[in-house]
Amino acid sequence: MHSCCCRSTLLLLLLYITAAVHQASAFHTNNQATSMMSSAKKQKLNDDDDDKQSLHEIRVGFIGCGTIASAIATSLAKPEHEEYLSEAGLSLSTISVTKRSASKSSKLKEDFPHVVSVYESAEEVVRNSDLVFLCLLPQQVDEMLSELKEKGTWNNGRHTLVSLVSTSKVEDLIAKTSLPTNRVFKMICLPPISNREGCALLTPPASSENGHPYLKKMFDALGGVVECPTDEIMSSMMVPTGLMGTMYGIMKNNRDWLINKGVSPSDASYFVARSYLSMVQDAERDCRDPKRFDDLIEEQTPGGLNEQALKNQEKQGVFDAYDKSMDAVLSRIQGKSDGSLP
Numbered sequence: 001m002h003s004c005c006c007r008s009t010l011l012l013l014l015l016y017i018t019a020a021v022h023q024a025s026a027f028h029t030n031n032q033a034t035s036m037m038s039s040a041k042k043q044k045l046n047d048d049d050d051d052k053q054s055l056h057e058i059r060v061g062f063i064g065c066g067t068i069a070s071a072i073a074t075s076l077a078k079p080e081h082e083e084y085l086s087e088a089g090l091s092l093s094t095i096s097v098t099k100r101s102a103s104k105s106s107k108l109k110e111d112f113p114h115v116v117s118v119y120e121s122a123e124e125v126v127r128n129s130d131l132v133f134l135c136l137l138p139q140q141v142d143e144m145l146s147e148l149k150e151k152g153t154w155n156n157g158r159h160t161l162v163s164l165v166s167t168s169k170v171e172d173l174i175a176k177t178s179l180p181t182n183r184v185f186k187m188i189c190l191p192p193i194s195n196r197e198g199c200a201l202l203t204p205p206a207s208s209e210n211g212h213p214y215l216k217k218m219f220d221a222l223g224g225v226v227e228c229p230t231d232e233i234m235s236s237m238m239v240p241t242g243l244m245g246t247m248y249g250i251m252k253n254n255r256d257w258l259i260n261k262g263v264s265p266s267d268a269s270y271f272v273a274r275s276y277l278s279m280v281q282d283a284e285r286d287c288r289d290p291k292r293f294d295d296l297i298e299e300q301t302p303g304g305l306n307e308q309a310l311k312n313q314e315k316q317g318v319f320d321a322y323d324k325s326m327d328a329v330l331s332r333i334q335g336k337s338d339g340s341l342p
């Protein structure tokens with residue numbers, strides 16, 4: 001009885017020691033894991049700091065703060081776009097804007113108080129920026145550029161000028177600023193750039209040898225950019241941006257046709273917009289592939305409604321008329337005609 005009691009006491013003691021050792025080692029492992037996690041976390045924080053330090057900091061300025069300046073500034077300043085810029089190796093430091101239009105510059109300041117500064121003069125904007133966007137109306141450009149040149153505002157080693165003015169010629173801008181050739185560009189984009197939508201056009205190509213260190217990366221991060229080798233190519237690329245009215249016209253025509261067939265105006269509008277959205281989204285997938293649109297047409301059911309409608313429109317000369325209207329838009333952009341067709 002006695003030896004049995006002793007044995008069970010020993011057994012209990014052994015169990016206790018085993019449990020204690022196990023617990024101690026689990027505590028050690030947990031502690032080790034906690035300390036490993038915190039050092040990994042610390043490492044991550046350090047990496048983030050290093051990454052931030054290795055980002056190219058950019059001070060951006062806008063001369064003229066109207067519709068397009070506000071859209072680009074908004075896209076650069078939006079906190080949700082920061083990760084796209086940092087993936088491109090860029091970090092926005094400041095945005096300086098001229099006061100006019102006061103309603104738009106004060107709205108930018110209100111929306112992004114920590115990065116936006118509003119200045120009375122274009123000279124102050126240029127002096128506080130490295131990358132300057134010219135966003136004036138064509139008739140305001142010459143006076144502004146000669147004023148800035150007279151005041152010796154441009155710094156050859158620091159400034160990059162990007163003109164959004166469609167009539168700008170890069171050679172003229174170089175002559176009127178004396179900036180180096182690889183620091184002067186012309187760009188076209190539309191207001192949806194504020195949401196990283198659409199696609200900018202840029203000439204001359206910024207990513208060429210001896211080109212610009214970050215301009216292409218910046219606009220890729222803000223939705224996409226196509227570099228145009230020449231001004232002529234850029235003019236042709238501008239034509240589809242002048243066909244928004246045509247696209248809305250087709251949608252309006254579809255809506256009205258449905259209303260004439262007895263569909264409620266609200267349902268017709270909703271259905272047409274949602275259907276076209278899905279078609280455009282489908283076309284946008286893999287759109288770097290130049291055969292994307294052909295493939296989508298090819299995928300249509302042989303002998304089906306879509307294939308037949310397209311053939312009917314081709315036979316009716318719809319696409320010939322479309323080509324003629326695109327040629328007319330181009331000839332207006334090139335200043336060769338007023339763009340109207342008989």
Ligand SMILES: NC(=O)c1ccc[n+]([C@@H]2O[C@H](COP(=O)([O-])OP(=O)(O)OC[C@H]3O[C@@H](n4cnc5c(N)ncnc54)[C@H](OP(=O)(O)O)[C@@H]3O)[C@@H](O)[C@H]2O)c1
Binds near residue numbers: 063100136188
């Ligand atoms: N809107 C677009 O979708 C778009 C797209 C691509 C390119 N663009 C081109 O971009 C340029 C600007 O277009 P926008 O639509 O943005 O025109 P906007 O809204 O009229 O902007 C022009 C801005 O310049 C300001 N301004 C005029 N003179 C000034 C001066 N001396 N100093 C400082 N600011 C001055 C105007 O201020 P006030 O209002 O006080 O006069 C206005 O805020 C145009 O050349 C246009 O062709 C526009």
